[in-house]
Amino acid sequence: MSLVNKQVLLASRPSGEAAADNFRIVETPVPELSDGQVLVRNHYLSLDPYMRGRMNDSKSYAQPQALDTVMLGGTAGVVAASKNPAFQVGDKVVGMGGWQDYVIIDASQRGMLRTVDTTHIPLSAYLGAVGMPGVTAWYGLVKIIAPKAGETVVVSAASGAVGSVVGQLAKARGCRAVGIAGGADKCAYVVNELGFDACIDYKAQVGVKELSAALKQACPDGIDGYFENVGGTILDAVMQRANAFSRIALCGMISGYNGEPIPMAAPQLLLTNRMKLEGFIVSEHMEVWPEALTELGTRVATKQLKYRESIADGLAAAPEAFLGLLKGKNFGKQLVKLV
Known part of the structure; x- marks a missing residue:
C-alpha cells in the first residue's frame, strides 16, 4: 500500500495578521524514490517567526513562499527509505522538510540533509538549541556583539528559542545577562532556570519611559x-540605556511582522553613542555553523545549556501553533510533534 502524505499549504497571503484560513491541509501520495533520493518520515516540525515574513509577497532577504506550495520549515526525522548510499534506513536526520509528514530529498545535493547523533542530545533539540535558533544566538552574540567579561548583554524575547541561548552563552563568557520577556512566569524561568541576572516583564511596563527605567x-x-x-x-528603551560603543545584533523585528511601521524614536543615539547596529541572516554565515554547533551540542549534552519546548500534537495543529507563536503564546522553542 502506498504511503499518504499530509501537507500544509499556503492558501492565501495575509492582510495584516495571519489567520487559520491562510493555510490549507491536503493529502497526496508519496511517489517512488529515484536514485540519490531519500524518504524521511518527519518526527518534529520547527515553527519560527521568520515564516511570517515569507508569507508576504514583498521584498525581503528571502523569496516569498509561493501560494499552493508546502509551507517551508525545518524538520527532524528518521530515514524511512533510501536510494542514496550516504543515508541508511533508521538514520536520524535534520533538514528543511517543510510542513508535512513525509519529504523526499535529493540527498546528493550538499547540505540538504544531515545525520545527527541522538545518544546525548534529543532529536528535537536539533531544531532548537543545537539547530538554527541556537546558531542564530551564537552568531549574533559571538560575532556581532563580541562581549567581553564584565559587560552587560540584554536580549529581548529572552524565554524563546533564540533569546534563551543568547543569555546563557553571555553568562558563560562572564557577562551580566538581562532578559526582556512577556509575563511573570517567563521572567521567573529566565532568571531561576536559565540563570540570567535579571529579566524585565515588558507587559508590566506602560511605554518607553517605564521600560527605560x-x-x-x-x-x-x-x-x-x-x-x-x-x-x-x-x-527605543534599550537605546536610551546603551553605552558608548555598544553593539546591537539585529536578528528579528517581530513587532512589525504584520506590516506595521516600526519607527525609531531617537536614531541619533546611534551616532551620539557611536553604536554598531548590524542585521544578519544566519544562513548566510554557514562557515561558522561547525564551530557554533560544536559548542552548543557540547553544552546541551553536558546539561550546561538549558532549553524549553512548547509542543503541538499533529500536523493539523501547526497553523494554530504558528499563530500562537506570533502572539508570544509559546514558552521556549515551538515544535509540532508529527509521530
Whole structure:
C-alpha cells in the first residue's frame, strides 16, 4: 500500500495578521524514490517567526513562499527509505522538510540533509538549541556583539528559542545577562532556570519611559550589547540605556511582522553613542555553523545549556501553533510533534 502524505499549504497571503484560513491541509501520495533520493518520515516540525515574513509577497532577504506550495520549515526525522548510499534506513536526520509528514530529498545535493547523533542530545533539540535558533544566538552574540567579561548583554524575547541561548552563552563568557520577556512566569524561568541576572516583564511596563527605567535598574552599568528580536518600544528603551560603543545584533523585528511601521524614536543615539547596529541572516554565515554547533551540542549534552519546548500534537495543529507563536503564546522553542 502506498504511503499518504499530509501537507500544509499556503492558501492565501495575509492582510495584516495571519489567520487559520491562510493555510490549507491536503493529502497526496508519496511517489517512488529515484536514485540519490531519500524518504524521511518527519518526527518534529520547527515553527519560527521568520515564516511570517515569507508569507508576504514583498521584498525581503528571502523569496516569498509561493501560494499552493508546502509551507517551508525545518524538520527532524528518521530515514524511512533510501536510494542514496550516504543515508541508511533508521538514520536520524535534520533538514528543511517543510510542513508535512513525509519529504523526499535529493540527498546528493550538499547540505540538504544531515545525520545527527541522538545518544546525548534529543532529536528535537536539533531544531532548537543545537539547530538554527541556537546558531542564530551564537552568531549574533559571538560575532556581532563580541562581549567581553564584565559587560552587560540584554536580549529581548529572552524565554524563546533564540533569546534563551543568547543569555546563557553571555553568562558563560562572564557577562551580566538581562532578559526582556512577556509575563511573570517567563521572567521567573529566565532568571531561576536559565540563570540570567535579571529579566524585565515588558507587559508590566506602560511605554518607553517605564521600560527605560526598568532597564536602568537592571543594568546599573548601562548596556554594552543588545540582541534584538522584537523592535518597537523595546528597542527605543534599550537605546536610551546603551553605552558608548555598544553593539546591537539585529536578528528579528517581530513587532512589525504584520506590516506595521516600526519607527525609531531617537536614531541619533546611534551616532551620539557611536553604536554598531548590524542585521544578519544566519544562513548566510554557514562557515561558522561547525564551530557554533560544536559548542552548543557540547553544552546541551553536558546539561550546561538549558532549553524549553512548547509542543503541538499533529500536523493539523501547526497553523494554530504558528499563530500562537506570533502572539508570544509559546514558552521556549515551538515544535509540532508529527509521530
